[in-house]
Structure formats: C-alpha cells, structure tokens
Amino acid sequence: MTTLAPDLLTRLDVPTPAYDRTAVSTGIVHFGVGGFHRAHQAMYLDRLMGEGKALDWGICGVGVLPSDARMAGVMAAQDGLYTLVLKHPDGTWEPRVIGSIVEYLYAPDDPEAVVEKLADPATRIVSLTVTEGGYNFNQVTGEFDASNPDVVADLAPGATPRTVFGLVVEGLARRRARGVAPFTVMSCDNIQGNGQMARRTFGAFARLRDPGLADWIDANVSFPSCMVDRITPVTTDDDRREIAERFGVEDAWPVVCEPFTQWVLEDRFPLGRPPYGDVGVQLVDDVEPYELMKLRLLNASHQALCYLGYLAGYRLAHDAAQDPCSRGSCSPTWSGRAPRRSSRFPGSTSTPTGTSSSRASRTRRSATRSPGSAPRARTASPSGSSP
Numbered sequence: 224m225t226t227l228a229p230d231l232l233t234r235l236d237v238p239t240p241a242y243d244r245t246a247v248s249t250g251i252v253h254f255g256v257g258g259f260h261r262a263h264q265a266m267y268l269d270r271l272m273g274e275g276k277a278l279d280w281g282i283c284g285v286g287v288l289p290s291d292a293r294m295a296g297v298m299a300a301q302d303g304l305y306t307l308v309l310k311h312p313d314g315t316w317e318p319r320v321i322g323s324i325v326e327y328l329y330a331p332d333d334p335e336a337v338v339e340k341l342a343d344p345a346t347r348i349v350s351l352t353v354t355e356g357g358y359n360f361n362q363v364t365g366e367f368d369a370s371n372p373d374v375v376a377d378l379a380p381g382a383t384p385r386t387v388f389g390l391v392v393e394g395l396a397r398r399r400a401r402g403v404a405p406f407t408v409m410s411c412d413n414i415q416g417n418g419q420m421a422r423r424t425f426g427a428f429a430r431l432r433d434p435g436l437a438d439w440i441d442a443n444v445s446f447p448s449c450m451v452d453r454i455t456p457v458t459t460d461d462d463r464r465e466i467a468e469r470f471g472v473e474d475a476w477p478v479v480c481e482p483f484t485q486w487v488l489e490d491r492f493p494l495g496r497p498p499y500g501d502v503g504v505q506l507v508d509d510v511e512p513y514e515l516m517k518l519r520l521l522n523a524s525h526q527a528l529c530y531l532g533y534l535a536g537y538r539l540a541h542d543a544a545q546d547p548c549s550r551g552s553c554s555p556t557w558s559g560r561a562p563r564r565s566s567r568f569p570g571s572t573s574t575p576t577g578t579s580s581s582r583a584s585r586t587r588r589s590a591t592r593s594p595g596s597a598p599r600a601r602t603a604s605p606s607g608s609s610p
C-alpha cells in the first residue's frame with residue numbers, strides 16, 4: 224500500500240502527473256474545493272499540464288467554511304494530490320492521480336494570505352464551486368441577502384473578511400488601489416446564468432461596501448457563464464477502501480465520478496485563460512442554448528426516470544435505469560426535444576468526453592453510480608431537481 228505523496232508517486236501503479244509539479248505556478252484561485260471541482264475543472268487542467276501546457280495556470284484552492292478544515296488537512300498531507308476514479312458501467316474503475324492543485328489556503332486560519340493571493344497579479348481567474356447556497360441570494364426575490372450575519376460582519380468597517388464575498392471583494396479592492404487589472408470571476412456552479420448570478424451577488428456585496436468599488440467592478444470584471452456536467456457523488460468510505468484494494472493507493476480523499484464530462488464556457492477572459500479548447504472544453508459566445516439543452520434533455524430525463532421509477536417501486540435512480548420500461552421513458556423526451564446539431568450551438572468545436580453516441584447509454588451510466596450511500600447520491604425520489 225502506498226500513501227499518496229509526491230515522493231511516492233513513482234511507486235504507484237496508476238497514471239500520475241507526468242509533468243514537473245514544482246514548475247507549475249498559480250494562475251487560478253478556486254473557492255470550494257470539493258468533489259466536483261476535483262472531478263471537473265482540476266481534471267481539465269491536469270490534462271493540459273500533461274501536454275506540457277498551462278503550467279502557469281496551477282490552482283490555489285481556498286476553503287472558507289469550518290467544514291473545509293478537513294480538506295485543508297488532506298491537501299497539506301498529500302501536497303494537493305488526489306486520485307480521480309472514473310466508474311465505468313461495466314464495473315471497470317479508471318484511476319488517475321491529478322496534480323493541478325498546487326496550493327491550498329484555509330481562509331479561517333489566514334484570511335490575509337487569501338486576500339494577498341487574490342491581489343497577486345499572477346492570479347488571473349477566480350473560480351467558484353461553492354454550491355447554489357454559496358451565492359447567498361433570496362430564493363424568492365433572487366436578491367442578495369444582506370441580512371446574513373456573516374455578510375453583515377464582513378461589511379463592518381475594518382472587518383477581517385470571512386465570507387467568499389468579503390475575501391474576493393477585498394482582493395479586488397486591493398488590485399484597484401494598486402493599479403492591477405481585475406481577475407475574471409468564473410462560476411462553475413449549477414445555476415442557470417451562473418456568471419450573471421456571480422456578477423449580481425458579488426456586485427451587491429461590493430455596492431454595500433463601497434459604491435465606487437462596485438462601479439469599478441461592474442465596468443471591469445468579467446463574469447463568464449458556463450454549463451458544467453459530470454455527476455460526482457460524495458466519496459464514501461467504501462470508495463476509499465476499494466481504491467486501496469484495487470490500486471494499492473492510500474488516499475484520504477479520492478474522488479469518484481462518471482466517465483462523461485462536459486464544460487461549455489463563455490470565452491470572456493480579459494487576462495487570458497488556459498487553452499481549455501485543447502482538452503475538449505467548448506468555448507462559446509453564449510452558453511444559454513447549452514444550459515437549456517442540459518435542463519431539457521438530461522435533467523428532464525432524470526426527472527422522468529425518477530417519477531416513473533418511483534411509481535414502479537424503485538428507490539434508487541440506478542435501479543430504475545436498469546428497467547427497460549422506465550429507461551424507455553427517456554427516449555421520447557430526447558427524440559422530441561433534441562435539437563439537431565446546428566447553428567443553435569455556435570462555437571461548438573469540441574465534444575464532451577466519455578460520451579457514447581447514444582444518449583440512452585449516457586443515462587444508464589449516469590444513473591448507475593452511487594447507490595444512495597451518500598447524501599448527494601441520486602435517489603428515485605420525485606422530489607428536487609437541480610439544473
């Protein structure tokens with residue numbers, strides 16, 4: 224059994240970063256290093272780095288919540304390394320050690336280090352997967368919730384920032400004061416129009432703090448939207464155990480996910496971006512048609528699968544998906560709604576990976592992961608569907 228650590232990588236019998244991680248410098252600060260970021264954005268960067276590209280776009284992860292202390296500990300112990308395992312429908316597990324996260328800062332311990340990292344001219348993108356709740360907006364009005372006690376505390380004069388809003392806006396304020404151009408804020412959360420949402424919520428916080436700063440952010444900060452797709456359930460102890468057994472890797476926090484992955488990203492990065500297109504990211508002018516495609520095809524199908532599967536007595540999506548009857552319920556959804564690949568999807572030069580030609584097969588795969596062992600695992604309950 225080999226513990227995941229830089230000096231032990233050569234002993235592992237799984238693919239590991241072939242690039243020199245000591246030569247990777249930070250260009251991206253990421254808030255919310257959980258399962259999804261590590262299965263998706265960090266994986267795309269790792270692929271680029273494996274091709275000798277984007278070595279100045281390493282990731283500095285930031286944890287903001289007390290619950291991130293555990294991730295901080297794992298990141299420190301494993302030097303940011305972790306195992307990403309793709310679970311294939313035939314039972315094959317495909318592991319790879321990812322190396323693109325080269326730093327991690329735990330904000331409650333050292334908020335000043337986080338703010339200075341944000342103010343550093345080398346930081347050109349600040350990305351987010353802080354969950355839908357992390358945007359702190361009122362579900363009914365859509366407005367930023369200025370009454371949140373943490374937000375109130377961050378807005379007090381001379382406050383030490385503790386929220387993602389306090390930290391990011393202080394980082395932007397220092398850049399403005401120092402004449403450094405602002406970074407791009409790239410939300411990768413599952414929210415329709417996630418860029419606009421980030422613009423609205425960070426803008427609202429900035430306006431409450433300093434209207435002049437808010438005007439500067441409004442005029443100068445780019446907030447591209449994107450559509451992200453890769454089902455990544457919470458890592459369980461069984462996953463950890465099985466990864467150790469199958470691959471001889473002792474990893475305190477590996478990530479498991481489906482083989483399918485897609486990222487459609489609006490190409491608005493004034494300070495540049497990694498050459499994402501080289502590893503299958505679709506760079507577009509307007510993400511909306513892709514969001515609608517996902518909502519109407521993928522999410523609607525999952526919903527249909529859940530409702531019908533539930534009525535048929537299933538309680539787990541992957542079980543329902545094995546039933547030809549409930550699985551067949553997805554086909555009309557797709558054939559009736561799937562647009563032809565056409566000018567409705569401009570800029571689409573790359574294709575998602577891990578796909579097969581058949582969408583039915585996608586659902587089989589996506590629904591066969593994580594049999595309800597963790598809170599985020601899909602169940603056949605008809606309640607709740609996120610975009």
Ligand SMILES: NC(=O)C1=CN([C@@H]2O[C@H](COP(=O)(O)OP(=O)(O)OC[C@H]3O[C@@H](n4cnc5c(N)ncnc54)[C@H](O)[C@@H]3O)[C@@H](O)[C@H]2O)C=CC1
Binds near residue numbers: 254
């Ligand atoms: N897991 C999945 O299958 C997919 C997830 N996503 C998006 O990614 C988001 C994160 O998912 P996971 O990484 O799986 O969750 P996770 O629970 O593993 O990680 C979430 C991270 O966000 C941080 N966070 C939560 N609330 C915060 C707040 N108020 N301020 C600052 N940080 C906060 C947490 O501390 C944690 O680091 C989802 O909510 C969704 O928007 C998108 C597609 C697929």
Ligand SMILES: O=P(O)(O)OC[C@H]1O[C@](O)(CO)[C@@H](O)[C@@H]1O
Binds near residue numbers: 413452453455522599
């Ligand atoms: O937020 P949840 O319920 O974990 O779902 C994660 C996401 O997985 C997807 O189905 C595929 O990425 C999204 O549409 C969904 O929102």
